Amino acid sequence: MSHLPGPMVDLVAALGRLPGIGPRSAERLAIHLVQTDSRQVCDLAQTLVAASERVRSCERCGGFTEHQPCRVCADPARDGSLLCLVEKPVDILLFEKAGSYRGLYHVLGGKLSPLQGIEPEDLSIPALEKRLGIEPIREVILALPTDVEGDATSSYLARRLAGRSVRISRLAHGLPVGSALEYADELTLSRALEGRRAVPGTESDPAQHHD
Template sequence: MYEGAVQDLIDELGRLPGVGPKSAQRIAFFLLDADKDDVQRLSEAMIAIKEKVKHCRICGNVAEQDECAICRDARRDQSVICVVEESKDVMAIERTKSYRGLYHVLGGSINPIAGVGPDQLRIRELMTRLSDETVEEIVLATDPNLEGEATATYLARMLNTLGIKVTRLASGLPVGGDLEYADEVTLGRAFEGRTAVT
């Protein structure tokens, strides 16, 4: 246990996702030894994100304007919307350079244990976007875990009544992975999506 500002920083860093007590301590001492200008830039970047960044009024992605760059891009395929849980998922898909449609960020997934139901997600906003009948396909790209699967199933049932094509990202086992480490959902989806070997 350290005293004063050092312990306060370790405690605050420890509240960040994925940062345990030892990592928080390492980061705190890195910052303590870092150049003051570097720490100042980090501090300013953290304050700027809270002051400048908001959510796109159309898709819910992070943006510094009312609409994100993807929604403003007229070259994007307006007939397809990929539904994801979080903004970080948009960037993961964009890095593949294989999708040119639009996105809709739900802001999480259905998780009754955490008190998150469909009403806490941006599902109503998705339905509003579909009312102009220009969208022909919805790609469900929620996480392949229990909450993501529950969210995808809920959305698929709701969207199928609208006559819009609903697809789900293919999923399976990672290359180089071991079966013993695969979770039940991933392994089950791998079996369901199996193809013939020629």
């Protein structure tokens, strides 16, 4: 890359550090940017800095926000008795895009990982317990990832919150909507079988027969 002027080499390197941008994309972007009107590039730079400086974590739920509290926490139409517990701020966006959830959120900020030294105190578990003491929350929905650490964290939280008069639930495991059986892995299929539900109007939930 020695045939590029110095400032372009720096730009290619900086762009190449962004996720999902390889060396060729970084070079293509840099070439585009130096051929773009300087004012437009300044605008892009200002937009970058503005987003970086003005977007903060909501002090209540931990989601992305410009103002305190965030739009979801401040919305009186949301159901304050439901609290969805997610790992990262970006997970909130996924639920909001899905559009069917009308409760509140709480961002845990990670998963328990003894190997990496991530203990309960490193996550926002104390803040969660504080919220449970103050807010009229009646159900906590565990929506952590279904990997080993996510499952361990969910189990830990279920035990830790067991004494409280709050319902603890988990997202259902099963087949993705719109996919064929043959694309489901064995574990997902087993979970889908375990969590099967009665077809409305036929009989009661067969899963309850296990009790």
